[in-house]
Amino acid sequence: MFNVMLFGIVSLLTDISSEMVYPLLPIFLSTALGASPAIIGIIEGIAESLASLLKVFSGYLADKTQKKKELTITGYSGSLLGKLILVLAGSWGGVLFSRIIDRFGKGIRTAPRDALIADSTQKSTRGHAFGLHRAMDTMGAVIGVIIAYILIRGNITDFKRIFWFSTIPALLGIIALLFVKRPSRDKSVKKEFSFAWSKLDTKLKQFLVLAFIFALGNSSNQFLLLRASKLGLxxxxxxxxxxxxxxxxxxxxxxxxxxxxxxxxxxxxVTGYFIYAAVYFGFARVTHTSSLWLLFIVYGLYSAFTDGVEKALLSDIAPSALRGTVIGMHAALVGVALLPASFIAGILWDKFGAQAPFYFGAGMGLLAVIGLLFIFKDKKTGSK
Structure with missing residues (x-):
């Protein structure tokens, strides 16, 4: 578990950096740069989708070359560069460029890092390992938001000063990453391998398709923050x-x-997807700011029940020599769907009101519940 803990530290530091910035972006874009909800959706959609094209490529490259650690370091370095570019942004176009570079870094590092975590653990403890990593990653987000809050409350209203501060933990995360050990399992995997969609497990293919469909209704979390802001917070x-x-x-x-x-x-x-549907329905119906606290807390349960568990499931089903490729493919499909998802959400908001994108997301969440029950109805896969 040494690598898992170390990756947790790296992700904690990197998320401190990212979450000092992320929740401020929709406010920065709308107030300082005059961007509309549709523009915010386009920025997030383009950045995530373009970056996601790299995820399957980096996963494939990691499996083929066994340079998983090197690719991971490169990816985290890209996120640091994105923060530096954000400091210089003077228009929403500059923010878009910053987000593309930042998400490209995430696209390069995600699959190799998750493959290293899977290689460093056994199936019986893989859910524990990915859960621990996600917990530490998200604890970094907690710390990052607290720092941003303290700076804002301390009358530091210049968002770019906060963006500057965010580069410090990002750099420390890259330094910590240098101490990750290469799992011995990597050395036994042949570099010559073949990948063919037709040869993948049927349930794995169905799950990947379902993940893409669900992601079409799962727009950027910035719409949740924008919803809260528009309600008067x-x-x-x-x-x-x-x-x-x-x-x-x-x-x-x-x-x-x-x-x-x-x-x-x-x-x-299944529990996680159902929670998602319920929370998005709540965001569509909410009229009082007091209800937002419960909605955001329960939304955290959705993320906890799905993020790490999905990666554990993919690692269980995928051939060991193709874990990086499959994890990257899943991340790519979800990320590519974010462009139309965020664009659709922005258009629905502009044309039909703030409730519309959340009703749409709730419906897609219920569809995911039904799809998952159908895919794993024989209980042979995705069970204990």
Whole structure:
């Protein structure tokens, strides 16, 4: 578990950096740069989708060359560069460029890093490992939001000063990454391998398709923050809402991962998708800011029940020599879907009101529940 802990530290530091910035972006874009909800959706959609094209490529390259650590370092370095570019951004176009570079870094590092975590663990404890990693990652988000909140409350209203501060933990994360050990399992995997969609497990292919369909209704979390802001919450209180989400996410990620080891991945994932549908329906119906606290806390449960568990499920089903490729393919499909998802959400918001994108997301969440139950109905896969 040494690598898992070390990756957790790296992700904690990197998320401190990212979450000092992320919850402020929709406010920065809308107030300082005059961007509309549709523009915010386009920025997030383009950045995530373009970066996602790299995820399957980097996963494939990691499996083929066994340079997983090197690719991971390169990816985290890209995120640092993105923060530096954000400091210089003077228009929403500059923010878009910053987000593309930042997400490209995530696209390069995600699959190789997750493959290293899978290679460093056994199937019986894989849910625990990914849950621990997600918990530490999200605890970094908690700390990052707290720092941003303290700076805002300390009358530091210049967002770019906060963007500058965010580069420090990002650099420390890259330094910590240098101490990751290459799992001995990597050395036994042949570099010559073949990949063909037709040869993948049927349930794996169905799950990847389902993940893509669900992602079409899962727009950027920035729409949740924008919803809170439009209901009248101040910037510091929006940060506190996002903090509540991350605390919930961090506290439940490890128990959810361990639970999937005990009762099966499918049951935990079904619960997570159902929670998503319920929360998005709540965001569509909410009229009072007091209700937002409960919604953001419960939304953290959705993330905890799905994020790490999905990766554990993919690692279980995928051939060991293709874990990086499959994890990268999943991340790519989800990320590519974010462009139309965020664009659709922005258009629905502009044309039909703030409730529309959340009704749409709730419907896609219920569709994911039904799809998952159908795919794993024989209980042979996705179970304990």
């Amino acid at each position: 101040s910037t510091p209180n929006v940060l506190l809402l996002y903090l509540a989400f991350n605390i919930s996410y961090a506290l439940v990620s490890l128990p959810a991962g361990k639970l999937s080891d005990l009762i099966g991945r499918k049951r935990v994932l």
